[in-house]
Amino acid sequence: MTIRHIRIFLGVCDHGCNTARAAQALHMTQPAVSLAIRELEAYYGVRLFDRIGRRLALTEAGQRFQEYSRRIAALFDDMERELRNPDGLGLLRVGASITIGTQFLPHYIKAFSQRYPKVDVRAEVISSDRLEDRLLNNALDFALMEGVPRSPAIRSEPYMEDRLAVICPKEGPFRQGQVLSVEQFQAQRLLLRERGSGTREEFERVMAAANLTVEPVWEAMSTTALVSAVSCGLGIAVLPYRMVLEPLKRGLVSEIRVEGLEFRRSFRIAFHKDKYLTPLDRAFLDLCRQYQAD
Numbered sequence: 001m002t003i004r005h006i007r008i009f010l011g012v013c014d015h016g017c018n019t020a021r022a023a024q025a026l027h028m029t030q031p032a033v034s035l036a037i038r039e040l041e042a043y044y045g046v047r048l049f050d051r052i053g054r055r056l057a058l059t060e061a062g063q064r065f066q067e068y069s070r071r072i073a074a075l076f077d078d079m080e081r082e083l084r085n086p087d088g089l090g091l092l093r094v095g096a097s098i099t100i101g102t103q104f105l106p107h108y109i110k111a112f113s114q115r116y117p118k119v120d121v122r123a124e125v126i127s128s129d130r131l132e133d134r135l136l137n138n139a140l141d142f143a144l145m146e147g148v149p150r151s152p153a154i155r156s157e158p159y160m161e162d163r164l165a166v167i168c169p170k171e172g173p174f175r176q177g178q179v180l181s182v183e184q185f186q187a188q189r190l191l192l193r194e195r196g197s198g199t200r201e202e203f204e205r206v207m208a209a210a211n212l213t214v215e216p217v218w219e220a221m222s223t224t225a226l227v228s229a230v231s232c233g234l235g236i237a238v239l240p241y242r243m244v245l246e247p248l249k250r251g252l253v254s255e256i257r258v259e260g261l262e263f264r265r266s267f268r269i270a271f272h273k274d275k276y277l278t279p280l281d282r283a284f285l286d287l288c289r290q291y292q293a294d
Contacts, residue, residue: 001043003076006069008036009048013066014137017049017056040065071274074138078276092121092280095134095143097198098221099162099240100267101125105144108291112284119280127221129196135272141281142271144288146198146240147205149270156270159289164202164263165241167253169233176254182212185258189235191226192216202265203238210261227253238263 008026012033015021019037023030041048048062058066081090092112096105102125109121124131124140131143135154149156166185168174180188193199207214217235220226226237227244231252247253269285271277277285 001040003073005036005040006073008033009040009065010069010073012037012049012056013058017058019056070136070138074272074274075276077138078278081278090119090278090280092119092284093124093139093141094121094284095124095126095131095140095145097128097131097143097145098125099146099199099223099243100144102223103240103242104288104291108144108284108288111291112287115287116280116283121284127194127196128198128201131270135270138272138275141275142269142277142285145268145270146265147201148268153273154270155273156268158266159269159285160267162265162267163241164199164238164265165244165248165255166236166238166258166263167227167230167244167248168236168256169230170251170254171233174254174256177256179257179259181259182210182261185261186212186214189218190214190216191218191220191229191235191237193223193226193239194219194221197221198265199238199240202263206261206263 008022008028011022011026012019015025019033020030023033026033037048044061044065046061047059048065049056050059094105094109101123105123105125109123113119113121124134126134128145128147131140131145132149132151132154134140135143135149136151144159145156146162166180174180192203218226218229220229223239223243226239227247229235230237231247236256244253244255248255269288
C-alpha cells in the first residue's frame with residue numbers, strides 16, 4: 001500500500017465513487033484505477049466499496065479508510081512543502097470569509113509580505129461553509145472565518161470580536177438609534193446575506209436562541225448590494241458593522257437596535273486538527289492576532 005493507492009482511492013471518493021470520472025481527473029485508465037482499489041481491498045482484507053449494479057458506494061470500512069486517507073494525504077503534502085523549502089521560502093494558502101476577506105485580509109497579506117517578501121501567499125475569499133470543505137480537503141492551510149466550524153475535524157480559536165448592525169433607510173420609518181420591539185422587527189422586509197455565509201449563520205443563531213423565525217425577501221452575496229437596497233427603501237438588513245461604517249458615516253443608512261437581541265460574534269482562526277502548522281503558518285496567524293491591537 002502506497003501514497004499512490006491513497007490518492008487514487010480519494011480520487012474515486014471525490015468523484016462520486018465513479019471510477020471513470022476519477023480516472024479522467026487522475027489522468028489514468030479506468031482499469032488502472034479499479035486495480036488500485038482491488039489491491040487496497042486485498043491488502044487490508046476488507047471491502048472498501050459495495051458494488052451495486054454498475055455503481056459503487058463506500059462501505060463502513062471504506063468510510064473509516066477515507067478518514068485516515070485524508071489525514072495521511074494532508075500530512076504527506078505538508079511534509080513535502082516543508083522539507084522541500086528548508087530555507088523558509090514556501091507557499092502559504094490562506095482562506096477567508098467574505099467579510100474578513102474584504103475588510104482585513106488584504107492588510108494582513110500586505111504586512112506579512114513586507115516581512116517575508118519571498119513567500120508566495122495565495123488567498124481564497126469564499127463563504128464559510130466552502131472554507132470548511134477546503135480545510136477538510138487540505139486545499140487550505142488555515143482559514144479566517146466567522147462563526148464556529150461545524151466539523152469536529154476542524155479546530156478554531158477566536159482572534160477578534162465583531163458585531164452585526166441592523167440598518168434601515170435614512171428616510172424612515174425609523175430614526176437613528178431607535179429600539180424596535182421584536183414584533184416590529186419581525187414585521188419588516190428583511191434583506192440578508194446568503195445561506196452558508198458567516199453573517200447569515202450568526203443571524204440565524206440569534207434568531208433560533210430567541211425562538212424567532214423570519215423569512216427574508218432578498219438574499220445576496222454582496223454586502224454592497226444589500227446596503228444599496230436598504231438605502232433605496234426596500235427593507236432593513238443585518239450586516240457586519242465594520243462593512244457598513246462608511247454608509248453610516250455618509251448618512252446613506254441609519255442603524256437601529258432590536259430589543260433583547262444582541263448580534264455579537266468572534267472572528268476565528270480555523271485549521272484541520274491534524275494540520276502541522278509550519279513556522280510561516282504560525283507567523284501569519286500571530287500577525288492576524290496582533291493586527292487588531294496594533
